[in-house]
Amino acid sequence: MIDLICIGNELLTGLVEDLNGGYLARRLWARGMPVRKKAVVGDRQEEIAAALEEALEKSRVAICCGGLGPTEDDLTREAVAALLNRPLVQDEGWVEKLEAFFGERGMSMPASNLKQALVIPGARLLDNPYGTAPGMIIPWNSRYICLLPGPPLEMQPMFERELLPFLEGLDWAEKVQTRLLKCVGLGESFLDEQLKSLREWDNPSLCLVSSGLEVHIQLCATGDGRRDPQQLLEEGAALIKKALKDFYFGEGEETLEEKVAEALLKRGETIAVAESCTGGLMADSITDRPGSSRYFKGGMVAYDPAVKIALLGVPEALIETEGVVSEAVALEMARGVRDRLQSDWGIGITGIAGPGGGTKEKPVGLVYVAAVNGPGEECWQLLWNGSRRMVKSRTVQAAWVLLWRMMREDADS
Amino acid sequence: MIDLICIGNELLTGLVEDLNGGYLARRLWARGMPVRKKAVVGDRQEEIAAALEEALEKSRVAICCGGLGPTEDDLTREAVAALLNRPLVQDEGWVEKLEAFFGERGMSMPASNLKQALVIPGARLLDNPYGTAPGMIIPWNSRYICLLPGPPLEMQPMFERELLPFLEGLDWAEKVQTRLLKCVGLGESFLDEQLKSLREWDNPSLCLVSSGLEVHIQLCATGDGRRDPQQLLEEGAALIKKALKDFYFGEGEETLEEKVAEALLKRGETIAVAESCTGGLMADSITDRPGSSRYFKGGMVAYDPAVKIALLGVPEALIETEGVVSEAVALEMARGVRDRLQSDWGIGITGIAGPGGGTKEKPVGLVYVAAVNGPGEECWQLLWNGSRRMVKSRTVQAAWVLLWRMMREDADS
Secondary structure, three states, X not given: OEEXXXXXXXXXXXXXXXXXXXXXHHHHHHOOOOEEEEEEEOOOHHHHHHHHHHHHHHOOEEEEEOXXXXXXOOOHHHHHHHHHOOOOEEOHHHHHXXXXXXXXXXXXXXXXXXXXXXXXXXXXXXXXXXXXOOEEEEEEOOEEEEEEOOOHHHHHHHHHHHHHHHHHHOOOOXXXXXXXXXXXXXXXXXXXXXXXXXXXXXXXXEEEEEEOOEEEEEEEEEOOOOOOHHHHHHHHHHHHHHHOOOOEEEEOOOOHHXXXXXXXXXXXXXXXXXXXXXXXXXXXXXXXXXXXXXXXXXXXXXXXXXXXXXXXXXXXHHHHHHOOOOHHHHHHHHHHHHHHHOOOEEEEEEEOOOOOOOOOOOOOOEEEEEEEEOOEEEEEEEEOOOOHHHHHHHHHHHHHHHHHHHHHHHHHO | OEEEEEEOHHHHOOOOOOOHHHHXXXXXXXXXXXXXXXXXXXXXXXXHHHHHHHHHHHOOEEEEEOOOOOOOOOOHHHHHHHHHXXXXXXXXXXXXXXXXXXXXXXXXXXXXXXXXXXEOOOOEEEOOOOXXXXXXXXXXXXXXXXXXXXXXXXXXXXXXXXXXXHHHHOOOOOOEEEEEEEEEOOOHHHHHHHOHHHHOOOOOEEXXXXXXXXXXXXXXXXXXXXXXXHHHHHHHHHXXXXXXXXXXXXXXXXXXXXXXXXXXXXXOOOEEEEEOOOOOHHHHHHHOOOOHHHOEEEEEEOOOHHHHHHHHOOOHHHHHHHOOOOHHHHHHHHHHHHHHHOOOEEEEEEEOOOOOOXXXXXXXXXXXEEEEEOOEEEEEEEEOOOOHHHHHHHXXXXXXHHHHHHHHHHHHX
C-alpha cells in the first residue's frame, strides 16, 4: 500500500485546494498500486514527522508533496532528516543546476535557494525541469519515502517520468489490476438491474461511480494464484460491454468529447453552436480540445432574445407563440447557426438556468437541446435540479451525449 | 483545533475528488477556527477508528464526512460506536422522517435505509432536508465527534445551518480572527516590496496566496490579552489597502467579476463579447452570475477567421496585413460585436491557445484582449505559459481585470 502526505498551511486554511492528492491517487490506482490513506498537514515539522511515522508503519511507500521550497516555512526535508536521523548534506551537482537554472533566466541565484540543494544522504534525486527543488526517493528499512514538490506543474512531470516507473518496478504482492469502463445515458437503477449478477462477483470486484451524466465502472482483479487477473478483467469487461452496449463509450482516460471529436474528423464534418442558458460553456467545452479549429466553426451566445431574432433568424412570431424556452426555438437556433456559420452540424440550446426566471409551466432547470445535421434533427427536453452552474454543466454534458448518440446511430445504420 | 476526516474508498482511488475537505477548511478558517489536519481514509472500520483516535487526541473537534449511507460499505456510525463503546440504537423519530421522505416521493422505504436511523446514544441529530442520513454531534470527554454526510449537496446546508453555529458557540481559547483582502494586477515581487514592513508583523500575521492573476492577502490576529484582535485586523487592513490602493478590489467572498457586474448595473450599461482563442469561456464566466441577462447581450465565438469577417465585420485586408492574432483585429472584434449586438461595451479576444499554431513571431500563449466603450478603447498584449486550458482561463481573468480597471478609471475621473 501507499500513503500520501500533502503538506502546506494553505491547504488547511482552504485558501488553496489540494489537487495533488487526487491526481496521485488516480494515477497510482490505475497502475494497480492502492493508496491506504491521504493526510493533509501544515508546515510544521512535528506534524509532518508524525504523519510520516504512521505512513511508514502501515505502508511500504510514503509520498510527500510540498514543503520543498526555499523559504523558512518549507520543512519537509528537515522533518525527514530528523525522523531518519540523517543530517542534510549539500549536493554540489544540484547547486550547479540551480546556478544554471537562474543563469538561463538572466538572474543570479538568491541565497535562500541554496537550501534546495540540501538532500537526505542515500537519496536518489529526481530531476525538476520546471522548478528548483529536486524530488527524492529515500530507501529506509525496505520502505521508501518519496518527496515531490507541491506545485502541480512541477510535481506531475516528475511523478510521471521518474517516480511512477520506479514504483512500478517494485514487487507488489498486493498489486491489483484495474480497468475503468465508461457509460453514459442510463440510470443507476437500470444499471443495477443489468449488472445484478456481476455485482456478486468478488474477483473482479465492481465499483460504480456517477460522474455527471456518466457512470464509470471500475473492475478490480487480484491474482489469486489460480486465475490470471488480466484474464479475469478481460472476461468481466466483455460481459459488461455486452450488457451495456448501447451506453458504453470508452475506457480509462478516454472521454465522450474525444469520441465525438474523432467521429467529426472521421466524417470530415464541422459544427457550430447557438447557446442561450449555457452562456458559452458548450463552445468552451468544444474548444478545450487541441485541434478543435479543424471542426469547430464558431458559436453564438444569444442571451438576449433580440439577438436570437437578429443574428440567428429565429422568427419573432415563433418566440411569441412557443416561448423562448421551447423545442421549436432550440431547433431554429440550431438551424440558424448551422446556416449562418456554414457548418454541417448545428447545436441549439435554450433553457432556464435559474435561480430566477422560472414559472409553473416552465420551471427553473427546464432546458431544450437540439442538434441538426442535414435531414437529421433531434431535440431533447431536460429538467435539472440544482444550482445555475449545475444546470449549465449538465446541459452541456447532455449535448455531448446527444451528438454521440446521433453519430453512433448514423454509423450503425 | 479541528481535525477533518473524509471517508470513502472512491476518494482513495481518485475516482472522485474530495471537495468537502477544502470547503470545510475554508469555512472554518474564515470563522477563526483553525484546522490541524485532514485525513482521507477508505471505508474500513479500523482506519476510520484510528483516524478518529488520533484526531481526538490532538484536537477538540473531529468532523467526519461520509460513510453514513445505507449500504454495507458505510461504516462511520459503526466505527464511532465501537470506539466510544456505545452500541447503536434506533431513533424512532428518524424512522418516521425516513418513511415520510420516501412517502413524499411515492416510494416505500427500502429495508436497507433503516440502518440510517441507527444513532450513537447521547448524539444530537442534525437534520438533512436533502437526504436520508442524519448528521450527529457526539460529546465525549469535553471533545466532540461530528458526523456529516458525504454528498456536498447534503453536507453543505447541514454544516451551515446546524454544525457551524454550534461550533461557533464553543469557547475557543485559540480562536483567531481573520480577514482576506483581494488584489489584482500586480506582481508578487512588487507586493513583497510594498509589504516588506508589514510582513515582519507577527500579529496580525500575513499570508499571501496567488490565485490566478489575483493575490489574496490573509491577515490573522490572535487576542493576546493586551490588544483586541479586531482592532489589530482593522489597522493592518487599512495599511494594506492604502499601500495597494490601485490593486485592491474586495474582501472575503467578494469577486472581481461581481465588482464589474455591480459597476455595469450602476452605470446602466450592457456588454457583449467576441472571442476567438478563449472559445466561449468569457461568455460562460459572465453568465455564471445570476441576473447577468440584465447586462449581457450575448457573445460570438468566432473561431474560424471567415466567421470573424462575415459576422463581426473584421476587414479581410486587416487580417491579411496584421494577422488574425493582433491588436488591430482584437479591437475590430470588440467594436464589431458591440455594434452588432447593440451593447455599450464590447470585448474582443484573439490569440493562440496552443499547443499548436505558434510561430517565432507569434508564439503559443500570445493573446490580445480589447475592450471598447464609446470613445474609450484599450487593448492588452499578453503572453502566457502553460496548457491550453491555462491560456484560456488566464486570458478571461485578464479581460475581467481590464474591464475593472477601465470602469474604475471612469469612476475616478
